[in-house]
Amino acid sequence: AHLARIEAVDEKVHAFLHVDREGALAQAREVDARRAAGEELGPLAGVPLALKDIFTTKGVPTTCGSRILEGWLPPYDATVTRKLRAAGIVVLGKSNMDEFAMGSSTENSAYGPTGNPWDLTRIPGGSGGGSAAALASFQAPLAIGTDTGGSIRQPAAVTGTVGVKPTYGGVSRYGMIAFSSSLDQGGPCARTVLDTALLHEAIAGHDPLDSTSIDAPVPPVVEAARNGSVAGLRVGVVKQLSGEGYQDGVMQRFGEAVELLRELGAEVTEVDCPSFTKALAAYYLIAPSECSSNLARFDGLRYGLRTGDDGSRSAEEVTSLTRAAGFGAEVKRRIMLGTYALSSGYYDAYYGSAQKVRTLISRDFEAAFGRVDVLVSPTAPTTAFPIGERVDDPVAMYLADLCTIPANLAGNAAMSLPCGLAPEDGLPVGLQIIAPAMADDRLYRVGAAVE
Numbered sequence: 001a002h003l004a005r006i007e008a009v010d011e012k013v014h015a016f017l018h019v020d021r022e023g024a025l026a027q028a029r030e031v032d033a034r035r036a037a038g039e040e041l042g043p044l045a046g047v048p049l050a051l052k053d054i055f056t057t058k059g060v061p062t063t064c065g066s067r068i069l070e071g072w073l074p075p076y077d078a079t080v081t082r083k084l085r086a087a088g089i090v091v092l093g094k095s096n097m098d099e100f101a102m103g104s105s106t107e108n109s110a111y112g113p114t115g116n117p118w119d120l121t122r123i124p125g126g127s128g129g130g131s132a133a134a135l136a137s138f139q140a141p142l143a144i145g146t147d148t149g150g151s152i153r154q155p156a157a158v159t160g161t162v163g164v165k166p167t168y169g170g171v172s173r174y175g176m177i178a179f180s181s182s183l184d185q186g187g188p189c190a191r192t193v194l195d196t197a198l199l200h201e202a203i204a205g206h207d208p209l210d211s212t213s214i215d216a217p218v219p220p221v222v223e224a225a226r227n228g229s230v231a232g233l234r235v236g237v238v239k240q241l242s243g244e245g246y247q248d249g250v251m252q253r254f255g256e257a258v259e260l261l262r263e264l265g266a267e268v269t270e271v272d273c274p275s276f277t278k279a280l281a282a283y284y285l286i287a288p289s290e291c292s293s294n295l296a297r298f299d300g301l302r303y304g305l306r307t308g309d310d311g312s313r314s315a316e317e318v319t320s321l322t323r324a325a326g327f328g329a330e331v332k333r334r335i336m337l338g339t340y341a342l343s344s345g346y347y348d349a350y351y352g353s354a355q356k357v358r359t360l361i362s363r364d365f366e367a368a369f370g371r372v373d374v375l376v377s378p379t380a381p382t383t384a385f386p387i388g389e390r391v392d393d394p395v396a397m398y399l400a401d402l403c404t405i406p407a408n409l410a411g412n413a414a415m416s417l418p419c420g421l422a423p424e425d426g427l428p429v430g431l432q433i434i435a436p437a438m439a440d441d442r443l444y445r446v447g448a449a450v451e
């Protein structure tokens with residue numbers, strides 16, 4: 001049924017870069033066979049999913065939204081891919097994304113943008129716009145995203161779906177193509193809080209193949225999602241994540257969500273996180289710095305595209321021509337920013353300062369979580385903007401992640417879930433909930449109560 005739905009609507013939405021029809025049907029049959037053989041399968045066995053094209057899938061195209069990986073067939077599965085298969089979850093295909101997960105609108109995909117199912121002329125968020133659009137257009141009931149600065153939560157917000165960035169280290173990064181390794185975190189996306197929790201449980205857990213994976217039990221997310229409650233919970237409204245630049249309708253729906261929390265018995269206070277105002281600036285030094293190192297592996301020799309290798313050129317020239325042809329404008333911009341910020345003489349002024357700000361942000365969180373159990377804010381300052389509106393203005397694009405970036409810098413867990421439609425444009429608004437590291441279950445307890 002989902003393959004038929006994809007066939008019917010994806011020409012318009014463009015949520016998928018690759019639909020693995022045969023692979024999906026084979027997996028579904030395998031689930032039937034396992035069940036027939038008496039195997040105890042998990043609650044999501046046989047349920048289809050859209051997998052962000054940043055995760056390697058053995059023998060199935062994986063482009064990361066880039067020309068430089070066009071035609072590449074990974075020789076191995078990411079840990080997330082492997083866990084999905086083990087749970088019997090059927091991978092329908094690979095979802096569209098901004099190239100190397102750099103963007104907030106999916107317009108940086110080398111294969112063309114994705115439309116927001118609420119209004120196809122608007123962006124579905126990014127970088128995981130394909131995953132979110134697949135959910136919102138009912139092409140898949142489950143999806144996987146990655147969140148370096150907001151790429152699970154902001155697409156969830158603007159498409160009226162649910163997305164969770166787990167605690168950093170909660171879901172393995174093995175086989176998840178690296179953008180900014182100290183920030184990147186894979187996570188679950190779905191249309192309800194409980195579906196998201198079930199998927200979270202299926203993909204989370206310690207992985208010896210990822211050195212930053214946390215060796216501790218997965219927080220009880222499913223139990224929390226089944227027992228939504230905020231009675232007696234201390235909720236902090238982040239003072240710095242509102243005000244100027246926030247759309248009126250976003251603030252209105254957010255205010256109503258806070259009111260609902262109060263009515264349901266939460267103790268709501270305002271919380272001051274002064275360093276959050278510098279989070280965006282720090283992120284745009286740290287993320288490009290790490291990307292400039294991580295993307296060095298795309299040299300035209302090891303993977304995918306190779307340009308100009310006619311026997312007359314040196315390896316260096318071939319690498320240079322391949323990168324010029326294979327990387328898009330935003331990726332080049334970030335590599336240049338990053339190599340500059342890391343270069344000798346500038347390192348302390350830029351990268352070093354950004355790391356200090358990162359520590360201050362972690363301290364703001366620590367102080368806040370000494371007083372409250374969870375923090376809340378809007379997920380994004382605006383609803384979905386029109387495709388094309390911000391493509392020539394990278395700074396305007398970067399502002400879409402104003403509210404989501406602090407949790408990445410500190411490694412906390414965070415969720416976005418729908419909190420109504422903005423009255424001025426009828427488009428979805430997201431409520432962000434942030435919890436301390438390894439308290440991912442709190443997101444689900446609160447989310448299930450207000451959903």
Ligand code: GLN
Pocket residue numbers: 101102103104126127146147148149150151152179287401
């Ligand atoms: N929009 C942010 C960026 O462009 C976040 C991306 C992400 O979370 N992958 O870097």
